[in-house]
Amino acid sequence: MNEHVQTSGLERRREDYSLITGGSHYVDDLKSPQGRPPVLYMAVVRSPYAHAEITGIQFERAQSLPGVIAVFQGAELVSGMPVLDTIPVSGLRKPERRPLAVGRVRYVGDPVAVVLAESLYAAMDARDLVEVEYEPLPAVVDLEGALDPGAPLLYDELGSNSAFTQESGGGDIQAAFENADHVVRLRVVNQRLAPGSLESRACMFDFDPSSGELSAWVSSQAVYRVRDTLAKFLGLDRNRIRVHNAEVGGAFGAKNNFLGEEIVAALLAVKFGRPVKWIESRSENFQAQSQGRGQVNYIEAAFQDDGKLLGLRVRSLADLGAFLASATAMVPSRTPSMLCGPYQLQAIESKMVGVFTNKATTAPYRGAGRPEATYILERTMDRIAHELALDPAEVRRRNFISPQSFPYTTVTGLQYDSGNYQAALDRALELADYAGWRVKQREYRQSTSPRLLGIGLATFIELSGDSAAPMSN
CATH class of the missing domain: 3.30.365.10 (Aldehyde oxidase/xanthine dehydrogenase, molybdopterin binding domain)
Structure with a gap:
């Protein structure tokens, strides 16, 4: 049963003091939770083409870089996953869309592969060494x-x-x-x-294998959608997922969505049993944010x-x-x-x-x-x-x-x-x-x-x- 509450009168803003004194915390400020292993960092390989077939991906140079934990392409990481949900409208034709591109890219910035590394810079350097072959369309x-x-x-x-x-x-x-x-x-x-938040899309996930609980720190306008999406894609009971919302930094509606990269970061946190952080760069934000x-x-x-x-x-x-x-x-x-x-x-x-x-x-x-x-x-x-x-x-x-x-x-x-x-x-x-x-x-x-x-x-x-x-x- 939903409870409806009406309020009247002025409500004082509670967030201003921390914002204007630099006391607010964004996702990129967060460290590994106490007692947990150090954070792993994810970087995303993106398509330079608006439309192309993916004909090959070479990981060897990226994987040989010191500090790199793993490199994954879409076909091996998300092929068995559900498709992304959307609010239906009458007569909507919904093509299949998974968290990473599989077989074909459809816009500049389409995520093709991900790199997981011990440091952000190692992840970024390895990302640039991933070689993707395309057949432009x-x-x-x-x-x-x-x-x-x-x-x-x-x-x-x-x-x-x-x-x-x-x-x-x-x-x-x-x-x-x-x-x-x-x-x-x-x-x-x-x-x-193109919306421009103070912090672009950002997330950190930590899965505790002993308790089966996933903790998520996100910059989002829709934390319940985050929880339910993670439950669907990771096969977890939603009561075992706890979502913490950091400062959003101004989203204007764009952070109502929970797109593929965040789902992949959560999947890697579960797979490797260590906290995984992904912070979208400003250039990525202009390419791939809704x-x-x-x-x-x-x-x-x-x-x-x-x-x-x-x-x-x-x-x-x-x-x-x-x-x-x-x-x-x-x-x-x-x-x-x-x-x-x-x-x-x-x-x-x-x-x-x-x-x-x-x-x-x-x-x-x-x-x-x-x-x-x-x-x-x-x-x-x-x-x-x-x-x-x-x-x-x-x-x-x-x-x-x-x-x-x-x-x-x-x-x-x-x-x-x-x-x-x-x-x-x-x-x-x-x-x-x-x-x-x-x-x-x-x-x-x-x-x-x-x-x-x-x-x-x-x-x-x-x-x-x-x-x-x-x-x-």
Whole structure:
């Protein structure tokens, strides 16, 4: 039974003192637990190709280096393991993905082999001596071309690079467009973003053979997912796994995932009976950490002479990258439901297609599908303002859901309990001296100064109240 607790009033932050005085501890600060053997260090051999067949791996030079304990390739270490889990969405086609690449690499940075050594530097030196032979294949890096007939396939067994298609909406979209005075079309791109934490992905594992218990020290936003994933892949009872969370260092959603390298480090800790630590380098982080956004949206907007938006048709392509992390498909599947934002629309028609490409996987990052919907709406509002020569703030004001309409259900099915968006916008404009800035903008345009002044507006609804219960049960 889940217990729901409501809190009110200000909660004082507890973490600030240790953070600003240098007293916080990250995974890389940790030593071997008392009474346990010294830590072993893992380094990862990664693919320099976006798409290639692995035709051979030579370990001899790496294994002969002093301090090297072992070198493993994916085929001998993870072939019998389960596949990585992902949150399902309707119609999702899920190719098999294991913690290390087996047979084929599908993005630059794809982990191919691992080195285990007595020191970090020995592991890194040995990693550079591992010789991998590749047969390069055509790569898919253009999201919009990935679904073209004849495009290279990431997974031959799927027959295309489409992972899922989600069609949704509500209201009478045909009537909305027939009754409109104007229709505009635009293409907006939400580019990929690479999260950058103070400490990149990091983990240390220690397995005690006498007790059968595994201790994990991680930098994670989802410790229960870490525990359950380790239990599945290592065949351990989850009650025998204890997860300690160090300082996360700012993750923005990216450390909700638990990817292959961490699983391999835990496996090696069990296999060798010694603590194993892996710290992702900054360059590795940019290559292999899950990234954010990555959508292309094609929009048709139907609106009236007074600026009121009647209907939206949105076709979106979501760049999923080369494989499905735990929440890869969930992120773009959220976007269509948020397409009303704070506005009163009569109808929406949406089609979202998730697409595999030869890039690092995408996953939650600062909003998890919601900012993408906001970008679509706000670019549309600005386009309407431009077409009708209206103030962008006024266009938004005319389209807001009125305070008298609450509680309100959007045509996409979301329920809003309350709000006064007009008043909130007016207060924000007043505090920012919006009118004054518009005067300055006109002055710059009328002068001979090369200086330009741009003023941006954005309004959005924040989806809140997500329950952590499914993760903590």
